[in-house]
Amino acid sequence: MSEPATNIGAKVAQFPRAAALAEKEPPFIRVEGVTKRFGSFTAVSSVNLEIRKGEIFSLLGGSGCGKTTLLRMLAGFEDPTEGRIFIDGQDMTDLPPYERPVNMMFQSYALFPHMTVEKNVAYGLKHMDMTASQRADRVREMLALVQLSDFSHRKPHQISGGQRQRVALARALAKQPKLLLLDEPLAALDKKLREATQFELMDIQDKTGTTFIVVTHDQEEAMTLSSRLAVMDKGRIMQTGTATEVYEYPNSKLVAGFIGSINFFEATIRDVRDDVATVDAPELGATVEARAIPGLSPGQPITLAIRPEKLTISRSKPEGPNAISGKVRDLAYFGKDSLYRIELPSGRVLSINSVNSRRVGENERVADWEDAVWLSFDPSSAILLKD
Template sequence: MADGPAALEAPVAEAAAGAPFVRVEGVSKKFGTFLAVDDVSFDIARGEIFSLLGGSGCGKTTLLRMLAGFEEPTKGRIHIDGRDVTDVPPYERPVNMMFQSYALFPHMSVEKNIAYGLKHEPLSRGERADRVAEMLELVQLQDYGGRKPHQISGGQRQRVALARALARAPKLLLLDEPLAALDKKLREHTQFELMSIQEQTGVTFIVVTHDQEEAMTLSSRMAVMEKGRIRQIGTATDIYEYPQNRFVADFIGSINLFEGQVRAVSGGVAQVEVEELGQVSVTAEGEVAAGQPVTLALRPEKLSLSRTEPEAQNRVAGTVESLAYFGKDSLYRIRLASGRVVSANAPNARRGGEGQWVADWEDDVWLSFAPSSAILLVE
């Protein structure tokens, strides 16, 4: 399998070229009068790690269960590998699912847990043993086959569950909050292990998660969901740097949002009147016109912080109301003359005690940003 950037770009290109491995067409799901999934459509290419990202109750797990066959769509169709599986029962789909709880049998060894999913496969005892050994090697647990789940760590239990799910060689693996039970450091490490295993097997992964960093790390592409609908699909860069609406901009990462109105547009640059900032220049990447109300979005790390007035075109004065030290960077909360508090990040490039603070509590400072650093949103 190819590695590097080309490996990530290939599934995206395949999906765009109209050769989807998974196709969801106008799928909705009602529970009584409650509409859990509302007219959702998307394509996934073979070999992608595709994430469904959203808060609790947005419909992502219901959508995953429909892909698995555990729920039947109220309307719409689901295709996997060119086959319409909408009415196909779960056990006849080329799909396996890894649950958030891992659902390991506590009385069985690691080997027997992995082998459990193979009991209905047409394999001899020797073939079954070979498959289990292959899965143990894949997840780097060769020396743990005889242990019980309570005798291994949370990260190792996660890998056992993954090995069991992959043992039947599914074409599509569905993962429901697969890393939620792990602590932050182990979760970050396991994300890269999961990516490596997916690359080795070539199995298409669909991951449900509420964790933004997890989705951005794992995914070749992701879908951001709200109230049963998909609000945007794209790569991590697309979603973070080029949100298509206010919901996505506000949901992903930290951001400062301002209401404004376009005064003029010329040469791809919009002049936007913002009450708290005055008139600012912003690169206009979409269709905007004079008189149009917009939302101006600024990520904290795109704002430059200084003690002296900069020469930048977009600048505003304020006072440091509070700050927090996070090690690699510091978060400053700046109160502007209007009373609005704005968040700005500054990297801590030097060790403590060497003047790493750009400013301190109650210091007067200036914030500035480049026209291309701001995002104009019309939704």
């Protein structure tokens, strides 16, 4: 089910335009003040959320953050302790799962091992008001959609993990739900297959127009798949936005630390002029400049955050406001990039990712173990966080 890289890039690029168009319509899914308690434990706390029609929306967070509980409430498998859930303008809060225009694809795929691929896809249609001919047509349509027409008479153990995932997806889409819920849909796949299947899911969603909500703990998966995503922690939504918004402009240390790798430094605001803040960062051993955020004042404590790929490493001191000296303590080569761990004069160690943009030998690296180096970063790449 592979497709040219140019097509994949085009699909990803379409997300901002699709999101802009969808903003003009009322929200397709509206979660209002939803809380779920199990005895004295609060699994989901006062969640408010709006999801647009045709989005791939991801709920992202670590184990126990409440994302699966929220998904199960959308499906009707759990009842909210408080709050309401609306889908396509209709209050679904008190409706059982079989009366909701929703289907769910489970992490295990839950295929029947004794049934063929064709019969697995057809299983959910047997109670629908359809003729046998209509069911057969629908099954053929779904198998063609996931490119498994040639595997219709095989059983689950006779196909690969990625193909089983597509059978489960075809079965979930066969009933033409308005909303498809996917609980860790790619967790059982190996890394390369998972990466390829992400784009297959995007392609299938684009063809069907079905709204997808994906639960995942995988940051890269959420950022690749999603038109928007929500980061959850301790039952609350901490930030909602596009992958770019959440990664580049996190609203807290928690979100910044959860999405990707990042270096944190305690600092103090020295001065703010226009959109640039001058920041004293003792652990960096320097006063640096960063893009200002609203509400800053001189003397205010702040957290300065810099992502490893935003730092540049060199042997000579660079020009510009943010130059920091250090020494290479550790070096790891990953092929496409190298990770440097640099010890600063303060004793603090920070991480840097340097892209290996050309093929070089071991003696041609930017720096090696124990080398004295200089680090630099653009003021716009630094993140200032109050929380």
